[in-house]
Amino acid sequence: MLTKRVTVTVHASDPLSRAGLISHLRHQPSLDVLPERGEDGRERAPGTEGEAAVAVMLADRIDESATAELRRLLRGRDQRVVLVAGELREPDLLSVVEYGVRAIIWRHQATEQRLLSAVHSAARGEGELPPDLVSRLLNQVGRLQRATAAGATAGGSVPLFGMAPREVDVLRLLAEGLDTRQISEKLAYSERTVKNILHALMTRLRLTNRAHAVAYALREGYI
Structure with missing residues (x-):
């Protein structure tokens, strides 16, 4: 092809x-x-x-x-x-x-x-992303996630938008470095379904790309 x-x-x-x-x-x-x-x-x-x-x-x-x-x-x-x-x-x-x-x-x-x-x-x-950058990104957003959780416990704001379980499943695998085909095989979805899940999520939350979606999910405590 x-x-x-x-x-x-x-x-x-x-x-x-x-x-x-x-x-x-x-x-x-x-x-x-x-x-x-x-x-x-x-x-x-x-x-x-x-x-x-x-x-x-x-x-x-x-x-x-x-x-x-x-x-x-x-x-x-x-x-x-x-x-x-x-x-x-x-x-x-x-x-x-x-x-x-x-x-x-x-x-x-x-x-x-x-x-x-x-x-x-x-x-x-x-x-x-290079694997070492993925690790650093996870660490960084993990710290932000904990800070966000502490703010919510103290009466701060909570995320306005939620994520469906299958969106979380897709983003978790994406954070582990899997591509669309591998995610579809892991979750028994078609590749089109995986792409549609990500597209709908990024459109709803106004996220610019897949890396941004993973960063958002990590920061807000979904994964």
Whole structure:
């Protein structure tokens, strides 16, 4: 079965780093790498003229300029970003996920195959995180979850929206790193049912992607 071609833009503050990413992606048969700037000389963001589906952004660290660039790339409708990161501090991790970044790859692990997989996952609306980042995300939202529970015990607010048991089941398996096919096999659902459950959940709670849904569920104490 032929893989649908995905159009990509590449963004990095360092021209040499950007050129390296482009060299990894440009000769992939399933990708079309668009110039960062259009014919008018303006910077091109995914989803604007040229129909780029995914933006690949390289950032050594999430500082003020990197955050501004992420927001610029994600401000349009249904933007999909793959972040190649040199380092991520814990306070930055949840923020990056909640911004709507679809996939994160460590810079030192950014092989051609990893980049290709992340781009196609992002184009499908799915996400990818390195295993060590999943662990850090779980720890971080666990702390937030306990703080939320303490606030509720002290008379604070409780989550406005609930989750159905099957939504929780799907998100729990998603948090364990299973993909759509594996979740469908585990729960004896069709893949379409799993996708519909996630789509309905994310639409109802206004969550940007699967990683954001897992983070929300963990933070609110559902998983």
